[in-house]
Amino acid sequence: MSDEIESLIRREYQAGFITNIESETLPPGLNEDVIRIISGKKNEPEWMLEWRLEAYRKWREMDVPQWAHLQHPPVDFDAISYYSSPKSKDDAPKSLDEVDPEILETFEKLGIPLHERAKLAGVAVDAVFDSVSIGTTYKDELAKAGVIFCSISEAVHEHPELIRKYLGSVVPQQDNFYAALNSAVFSDGSFVYIPKNTRCPMELSTYFRINELNTGQFERTLIVADEGSYVSYLEGCTAPMRDENQLHAAVVELVALGDAEIKYSTVQNWYPGDENGKGGIYNFVTKRGVCDGANSKISWTQVETGSAITWKYPSVILRGDNSIGEFYSVALTNGYQQADTGTKMIHMGKNTKSTIVSKGISAGRSQNAYRGLVRISPRAEGARNYTQCDSLLIGDQCGAHTFPYIENKNPDAILEHEATTSKVSDDQLFLCRQRGIDEEKAVSMIVNGFCKEVFKELPMEFAVEAGKLLEVSLEGAVG
Amino acid sequence: MSKTPLLEVKDLVAAVDGKTILNGISLTVYPGEVHAIMGPNGSGKSTLSNVLAGREDYEVVSGSVTFKGNNLFELEPEERAREGIFLAFQYPVEIPGVSNMQFLKASVDAVRKHRGLEELDAPTFMKLAREHCKELKLKPEFLKRGVNEGFSGGEKKRNEILQMALLEPSLALLDETDSGLDIDALQVAAEGVNALRNEERGLIVVTHYQRLLNYIVPDYVHVLADGKIVKSGGRELALELEEKGYSWIQ
Ligand SMILES: Nc1ncnc2c1ncn2[C@@H]1O[C@H](COP(=O)(O)OP(=O)(O)O)[C@@H](O)[C@H]1O
Ligand SMILES: [Mg+2]
Numbered sequence: 066m067s068d069e070i071e072s073l074i075r076r077e078y079q080a081g082f083i084t085n086i087e088s089e090t091l092p093p094g095l096n097e098d099v100i101r102i103i104s105g106k107k108n109e110p111e112w113m114l115e116w117r118l119e120a121y122r123k124w125r126e127m128d129v130p131q132w133a134h135l136q137h138p139p140v141d142f143d144a145i146s147y148y149s150s151p152k153s154k155d156d157a158p159k160s161l162d163e164v165d166p167e168i169l170e171t172f173e174k175l176g177i178p179l180h181e182r183a184k185l186a187g188v189a190v191d192a193v194f195d196s197v198s199i200g201t202t203y204k205d206e207l208a209k210a211g212v213i214f215c216s217i218s219e220a221v222h223e224h225p226e227l228i229r230k231y232l233g234s235v236v237p238q239q240d241n242f243y244a245a246l247n248s249a250v251f252s253d254g255s256f257v258y259i260p261k262n263t264r265c266p267m268e269l270s271t272y273f274r275i276n277e278l279n280t281g282q283f284e285r286t287l288i289v290a291d292e293g294s295y296v297s298y299l300e301g302c303t304a305p306m307r308d309e310n311q312l313h314a315a316v317v318e319l320v321a322l323g324d325a326e327i328k329y330s331t332v333q334n335w336y337p338g339d340e341n342g343k344g345g346i347y348n349f350v351t352k353r354g355v356c357d358g359a360n361s362k363i364s365w366t367q368v369e370t371g372s373a374i375t376w377k378y379p380s381v382i383l384r385g386d387n388s389i390g391e392f393y394s395v396a397l398t399n400g401y402q403q404a405d406t407g408t409k410m411i412h413m414g415k416n417t418k419s420t421i422v423s424k425g426i427s428a429g430r431s432q433n434a435y436r437g438l439v440r441i442s443p444r445a446e447g448a449r450n451y452t453q454c455d456s457l458l459i460g461d462q463c464g465a466h467t468f469p470y471i472e473n474k475n476p477d478a479i480l481e482h483e484a485t486t487s488k489v490s491d492d493q494l495f496l497c498r499q500r501g502i503d504e505e506k507a508v509s510m511i512v513n514g515f516c517k518e519v520f521k522e523l524p525m526e527f528a529v530e531a532g533k534l535l536e537v538s539l540e541g542a543v544g
Numbered sequence: 545m546s547k548t549p550l551l552e553v554k555d556l557v558a559a560v561d562g563k564t565i566l567n568g569i570s571l572t573v574y575p576g577e578v579h580a581i582m583g584p585n586g587s588g589k590s591t592l593s594n595v596l597a598g599r600e601d602y603e604v605v606s607g608s609v610t611f612k613g614n615n616l617f618e619l620e621p622e623e624r625a626r627e628g629i630f631l632a633f634q635y636p637v638e639i640p641g642v643s644n645m646q647f648l649k650a651s652v653d654a655v656r657k658h659r660g661l662e663e664l665d666a667p668t669f670m671k672l673a674r675e676h677c678k679e680l681k682l683k684p685e686f687l688k689r690g691v692n693e694g695f696s697g698g699e700k701k702r703n704e705i706l707q708m709a710l711l712e713p714s715l716a717l718l719d720e721t722d723s724g725l726d727i728d729a730l731q732v733a734a735e736g737v738n739a740l741r742n743e744e745r746g747l748i749v750v751t752h753y754q755r756l757l758n759y760i761v762p763d764y765v766h767v768l769a770d771g772k773i774v775k776s777g778g779r780e781l782a783l784e785l786e787e788k789g790y791s792w793i794q
Contacts, residue, residue, distance in 0.1 A: 491601070492637040496691075499597050499633075500651035500707060501625040501658065510650060514641030514690065 090149040095142060097121060100249055103148050107218050112229065120238035120248030127242045133405040134434040134466055137310075137374055140347060145281045145312055147250045191216060191255045191271045203267065210266050212296075213258040217285050220256035227258055231289055235318035235355050235382070243314040243349040243376075247283045251316065254284035259294035259325070268524055270299040281312040288318070290325035292358060297328040297524060310338075310373060314349045323358025323385060328366070330523050331379075332531055334538075335371035342401030342430075345373025352379035356388030356414075364391040365408065366522045368531040370538040373402060378436065380409035383417035383445075390419040393519040395531070397512070397538055398431030398463070407437035407468075412445040412478070421452040424516050427463035428539065434466040441478040448475060454484040457515050459508065459539075487515075509536040548613060550575050550715055550746040551596075556607035558595045564605065565591045567771035573715065573746040580749045580757055580782060583768030584790045589750045590634055592768070593717045597631040598624050611715070626658035628714030632704035632721050634750075639691035644703065647691045648673060652710050676709045679739070681732050697724035705736040715746045722756035734759030754782040767793050 091099060100121055104114040129139070191214065207214050213224060221228050238248040255271040271286065290296055300317075313335060321327050329352075338345025348371075354363035365379040375398075381390030392408035410419035419439065427433040439450045456465035467484055489511050497507030513520070513532050520528045551573040558566040565588050573579055583589050595602045596609065598621035609616040611629065619627065639647065653663045664672070674684050680702045692700050701721050708716055718737065722730055737760050741747065749760055757765070757779070765781040766773045767790075775781065775793050785792065 490637065493639050495597075495599055495621065496633065496637050496639070497647075497651075498621040499625050499631050500647070500711070501622050501654035502650050503622050503654070506650065506654075510642050510647070511639055514639055514643075517641040 090146050093144050093146050095121075095145075095147055095250065099147055103250060103252065106148070107221070109218075109221055110225065112225075113221055116233070116238070117249050117251075120245050121250075123239040124242065124245035124249055127239070127245055129242055133376055133436070134432065134468070135374055135376060135403050135405050137347065137403070140310075140312060142246075147281060147283070148252055191269075206266065210263055211260040212263065212265050213256065214269055215256055217251070217254045217256045217287060220287075224256070224258070227289065228256070228287070231287055231318065231320055232285075233318075235320060235353050236316050236351050241351060244316050244351040247285060247314050247316045247351070250281075251283045251285035254286045254315070255288075256286075257288040257296060257298065259290045259296045261291045262293040263291075264294065265296040268297050268299060270301065272301045281314065283313075284315045286315070286317040287320075288327055288329070289320045290322065290327050290361075292322045293324045294322075295326045295328075297330070299330045299332070299524065301332050301334070310345060310347050311336075312347050312349070313372075315351070317350070317352040317379075319352075319354030319363055321354065321356050321358070321361035321363050321388075324360045325358065326362040326364075327354060328364045329354070329379075331365075331367040331369070332534065333367065333369045333371050333375075334534060336373075337371050337400060337402050338373040340400050340429075342373070345402070346371065347374045348372035348377065349374075350377040352377065353382065353409075354380070354390075355382040356385050356390060356417075358388075359385040359414070360387045361385050362389040362391075364389075364393070364522070366391075366393040366519065367395070367406075368516075368519070368523070368534065369394070369396040369404065369406060370534055372404075375402075375404040375406050377406045378408055380411065381419065382411045382413065383419065383448075384413045385417075386414040387416045387418075388414055389417070391522075392419075392421045392423070392437075393522045394423045395426070395516045395519045395535075396424070396433060396435075397426040397428070397535060398433045399428040399538060400431060401429070402431040404432070405434045405436055407435045409438040409440070410450060412439075412441045412448040412450070414445060416447040417445055418448070419450045421450070421454070422518055423452075423454045424519055425454075425456045425465055426459065426512055426515065426535075427456070427465050428459035430462045432464045432466070434468060436468040436470075438470040438472070439480060440472040441475045441480075443474040445475050446477055448478040450478070450480045452480075452482045453518075454482070455515070456484075456486045457512065458486070458488045459512075505539070509539050512539060547575055549573060549610075550577075550612060551748075552608075552610045553596075554608045556592075556595070556609060557605040558591060558607075559603045559605050560591070560601060565602075565771050566595065568607070569768075569771070569773055571766065571773065573748065575714075575746055576741075576743045577764065578741065578747040578749060578760065578762045580751065580760075580762035580765045581768055582751055582754070582765060582782060582785060585752065587768045588771040589752075589768055590719055591771075593631055593634075593719045593748075593750060596624075596717060597621060597629060622654070623658075625711075626655050630708050630711055630713030630716045632701075632708060632716065632718045634719040634723065636692050636695075636700040636704055638693045638695075640693050642691050643688055644691050645670070645673065645687040648687070648707060648710055651707065655711055673706075673710065676706050679709075680706055680736050682706065698726070698729040701725055702729070702733055702736070705733050709736060709740060712740075714744060715748070716740070717748045717750065719750045720752060721749075722751055722753065730756065731759060754786040757782045769793060 100117050236244050239245050259265050319327050335346035356363055363381045369375055383390050390410050396404045396406050398404050408421055423435045425433040425435055435454050441448045454467055493511055494507050512535055549572045553569055553571040556566055556569040581589055649669055673687055765777055767775040
């Protein structure tokens with residue numbers, strides 16, 4: 066029967082089309098001039114350029130990290146173009162009316178309509194196409210609440226005091242190789258500021274789309290939730306099917322001040338490569354939040370089904386007393402995909418709490434690793450962590466690995482760890498089939514059941530999406 | 545009983561891992577009939593049920609099985625189910641996180657679709673499922689729990705009957721539905737089964753003990769030993785077996 070499971074796992078990638086638009090792409094390679102050009106295109110102030118150059122100089126001294134459970138040919142950083150934007154009159158469109166209709170159509174095809182008539186109800190969207198933010202919906206409504214939601218390029222001009230204060234405050238330029246690269250060349254991304262005691266009136270969402278060939282995407286997201294505020298933010302991503310590997314190295318920084326809460330959800334569906342492991346996105350991402358004030362909370366929820374390579378550890382620094390960090394993750398790998406993902410919970414404040422629930426699903430010939438660190442500092446009296454780490458195997462040619470690290474400097478801390486590994490068993494499949502349910506539907510039902518604890522953390526609409534995404538990602542699994 | 549047979553098994557030989565387990569079984573079930581299959585542990589009762597349901601670990605070496613006049617072996621397990629073969633498992637397996645309700649709905653939808661019926665909307669289905677739960681003395685919360693997840697032995701078996709009731713099969717195979725049930729639970733399960741008895745439906749009740757047959761009264765009793773039916777008779781055969789033990793027929 067495992068042959069059948071095997072054949073069940075062929076997949077179809079539905080976001081794999083290419084948009085034919087004229088674009089302006091820098092020649093491959095990186096040096097200080099390239100950074101000056103990127104900064105110049107964005108008309109950036111001097112301080113921003115200096116910050117980028119500083120990061121670039123640090124990056125040049127750094128080495129590619131080798132510790133992850135990942136195998137891939139070295140990335141040729143000189144073969145990548147570091148900037149691409151759809152050609153338009155001016156650099157960035159001033160409003161959605163100026164956006165190339167082909168691009169609007171692209172987002173519409175992906176289920177993200179941007180124009181007035183069909184905007185997603187109750188969700189404000191910032192759409193990023195290759196290196197440029199092409200428009201943000203619901204801006205006026207948000208402005209009324211005092212919420213700032215715009216592209217980070219715009220924020221550099223409009224809100225320099227916030228950017229200068231917080232950019233790099235959670236993920237410093239030299240934090241790691243990919244973060245340094247991002248700091249040097251980041252092109253666009255979203256900026257969010259929620260004022261004091263404000264509950265953001267709608268879900269905020271950024272949708273990232275890579276289109277151009279041989280282009281890296283280096284977006285930068287910064288979310289600041291001021292005291293007593295709340296925001297829920299969702300990030301989605303897709304890319305065309307290309308035979309070449311494409312690099313994606315993003316940085317996301319979250320800052321939650323006292324009593325603030327940030328809920329950050331990701332549905333990542335970058336192109337994973339074909340069934341022979343050709344092509345796909347290399348996803349090297351640094352995501353980190355700081356619970357800066359007392360009683361603040363940051364919650365990461367991720368559903369990762371795409372990318373050829375995933376290297377990603379959304380983390381929380383629990384600095385404020387009584388602050389809470391959460392990480393809920395589903396990572397599904399199929400074909401020849403490889404994922405090394407997990408989280409870090411750094412407990413510094415008193416009575417800080419963290420919860421980690423990781424669900425890894427491996428199918429095909431994929432490799433799926435959980436890597437997590439829980440660090441309790443000597444000052445973190447009363448700290449608690451609960452970690453649950455479950456792996457599900459489909460077929461017998463894939464691998465699941467768990468690397469939990471614990472550094473506990475406070476004897477009072479309470480740490481709980483649970484881990485399980487299970488298989489989609491022939492007995493389960495036979496039970497479903499004996500009840501008339503075909504094998505494909507059965508596998509997706511079993512996998513969805515396995516992920517239930519994580520899906521319930523997603524905003525409602527996206528939980529449904531995520532379920533469907535898993536189904537698509539496992540498509541063809543039934544002979 | 546002039547009708548055509550529902551199920552006709554002829555000289556069935558089946559093996560697992562190259563080891564022959566069923567040694568030439570012949571059995572004919574007409575609509576409306578209840579057949580009991582009894583036999584000691586390891587005699588091949590579950591194997592027969594699994595072969596009929598289409599479990600792939602079992603290799604059919606020779607013989608034939610027709611179901612409603614068609615070659616059963618040409619159908620995939622899910623097709624057999626949709627055509628009306630139902631197997632109540634001896635050891636129902638857990639599917640963590642998948643709610644019983646969701647599972648039952650997916651199953652009933654698949655079967656109804658095949659039979660050209662419309663999908664039941666969620667409230668209608670919910671109501672129906674609740675009614676059946678009540679008959680089986682299962683609390684409605686039972687539907688929200690993961691499929692067989694943390695169920696007691698008795699709950700698992702009653703869950704099988706619940707599924708059978710919802711799927712309305714034309715041929716039901718009950719594999720040791722009585723094992724692990726106390727006498728009250730046994731009666732409830734048996735009532736559930738009896739409620740489904742009708743002119744059209746065939747029933748094969750597999751059991752080690754004759755006790756169940758006090759509640760589900762069979763038309764025929766077959767005794768299986770070493771993969772062969774060694775004796776067939778009426779209801780009284782079961783009683784005789786009980787009295788004399790399996791060594792009597794061997
Ligand atoms: N999947 C299997 N793999 C190997 N042997 C099996 C398998 N299923 C059944 N058998 C063997 O077949 C024989 C009959 O088993 P079974 O049909 O379960 O008997 P019963 O249900 O009458 O107790 C036993 O010897 C058992 O060990
Ligand atoms: Mg048995």
